Amino acid sequence: MKSRHKKLAIIVLVVAGLGIAAALVLNAFQSNLVFFFSPSQVANGEAPTGRAFRIGGLVEAGSIQRQPDGLSVRFVVTDTARTIPVIYTGILPDLFKEGKGVVAEGRLGGDGVFTATQVLAKHDENYMPPEAAHAVEQAQKAQQTVVE
């Protein structure tokens, strides 16, 4: 009888521990999800203003401007339908190039400029980040339906 009580106690402890762990995990999960928006969605006002999110698309040709401080860069991300200006301070990844796919994480300012804290470009010349490809694809679909 006594050993059964002990077994029960162990099970209760384990379940309680797992419950706490699950609560911890789900709470952290909820507050750390980063959503993705395409430039068209941002232009339609679908993106949140107070929260970090990701954007993706192509770096518009001719849009990269280095700022006088030498480390800040302005560029424009496009999904071929709409564009969004981005500012980033720091060293850009090796494969960041005009006309190539890019994903940036950051916040949208009141002035409509996206301040990136992180710029991701993929480590293969011919590889398009899925998010960027998705954004361009969606925009092109939307344009086709308008034309039709």
Add this chain to the structure above:
Amino acid sequence: MIPELGHFALILGLLLALAQSVLPLVGAQRGDRTLMAVARPAAQGQFVFVALAFGCLAWSFLANDFSVMNVARNSYSRLPEVYRITATWGSHEGSMLLWVLILGFWSTAVAVFSRHLPEDMVARVLGIMGLISVGFLAFLLTTSNPFTRLVPAAPDGSDLNPLLQDWGMIMHPPMLYMGYVGFAVAFAFAIAALLSGKLDAAWARWSRPWTTVAWAFLTLGIVLGSWWAYRELGWGGWWFWDPTENASFMPWIAGTALIHSLAVTEKRGAFKAWTVLLALVAFSLSLLGTFLVRSGVLSSVHAFATDPARGAFILGFLAVVIGGSLVLYAWRAPKMITGGGFSWFSRESLLLANNVILVAALGAVLLGTLYPLFMDAMGLGKISVGPPYFNAVFVPLMAPALFLMGVGPLVRWKEGSLPDAWTRLKWALAVAVVAALLLPFTVDGFKPWASLGFFLAVWITLAVAVAFRDRLGHGAGGVGQRLRSVPRGFWGMQLAHFGVAVGIAGIAVVANFESERDVRMDVGSYAELAGYTFTFRGATERDGPNYRAARGTVEVTRNGAPVATLHPEKRLYNASGMAMTEAALHANLFRDLYVAMGEQLDEQGAWSIRLFHKPFINWLWLGGAFMVVGGLLAASDRRYRIALRRSELPRGLAAQGA
């Protein structure tokens, strides 16, 4: 001709794998010794043919045979020879071939080192491993033939991804796969036990050394991968919680839980069903890891391959392996009889806590890794789960497990004594608390997370010391003699635990006290970081074998005294046109200085340059190395070899009787 020979060898390998799986499994079921005896030669033959195929592919790379598509896409005539060989596994096809080759290697190892096992056990284990070989070889031959010809042949190759042209990348995949595939042995043992219904302490003793060796290789693979990412990606990070990294980390967590649970099953006969389940999970996660990384489903740092047909095949294969083994488990596991009971404070209960926490952590990583994929697949939007989630979850979950790690090895099996543990560990606890409060100040001010790290590191280290003192405190002979009498299993465990302590100390310092600066540097200008002065002496052009580089010169001084001259490079690879940052490091035991070139900013030769000061970073790799050596040491314990002889005994006696 050579590639066709390789292709043919691969087909023969598949046929032998079929023989290796079907015949012995049927034989074991029927008790037919002739069929069971096929297992060993078939496994060895399969290994020979797959090795031949691998050799043919390596030869094609070495000989610059650009009529082979795989070579044309992943190599280059001016690629240095050593990278031409390693390019063999740089591609999707090549890495899958490496996977099967390593599976063949493990199968052969089982065939050779299993003379003492019952015939039907060997037949089943090798049969299951043969089935896995069949799956992978069929996958290679139908969707990812590494020997496909290119007509017309390419004049030259398009080069190996520059990121893979590094020593760390040469060693990372083979070691990682040794770990992944090594869990196939544990998996095969578990399935064999479920099939035969013979699940006892002997089973655990057989599968334990294999599992521990696989775990050690997986640890090595992960550490090498982390070290490679740190040096080669140019961002100075050593762990990104990237899905590809998580893909290798999840089997590692399951494997860690498994080696601990196996200890209970071997010593006490308890946790049987749970141990078997963990063995199934560890290998399933290895397969999942292969699938995640090699099917291109991830938007991740190194998702190289993209082909849905392959994804569908592996997904089907995963469903069969995981689904099939779980069904078998559900059918057979309830029949297992659980071993002896134990008190609430005992080695068993502490190892149970270890397992519960590890599995919870595994679930958290699994959720963060798969949920975005799931959302994407269901068309519910694109999301990503970044490092903040994993850090927020993983650290608090692991902290209690790491605390218990100090206690566990000092507590008796079955019935431990809390007052006794307290007597032995109270000073260790006191010292660890004081160290946690004081040590951060010796680095750079108080930080709570750093304190937690120091506490755990000091606590585990002292607990290891206490365990050795207890072990050497009694017994005959001098200290040297007593040290020699300590079994390797004990050494291995303590060394691996100490490695964890060293690693935690490294993480605590580098995560809390590292510093970083992105600066614009004109020729002759300087920047300061963490007490070091970095002076930029400009960049010059340099020609490498298959790239052109701008080679910077950065002089580092401290209080006027020279420390190092570093030469970071920005490379442009000729064939692929890819740019690559080659960071320069100056390392010692207590810190790395890390310099990476950004881009040239003006005609006068100014560059943007990234500077890092990484205190204690090398403790991470050092801790990993201790864990690996500890694992190998534990697996080489005499006990496993003595067990061999003892299990041979009954058969000898039976022979005499007859």
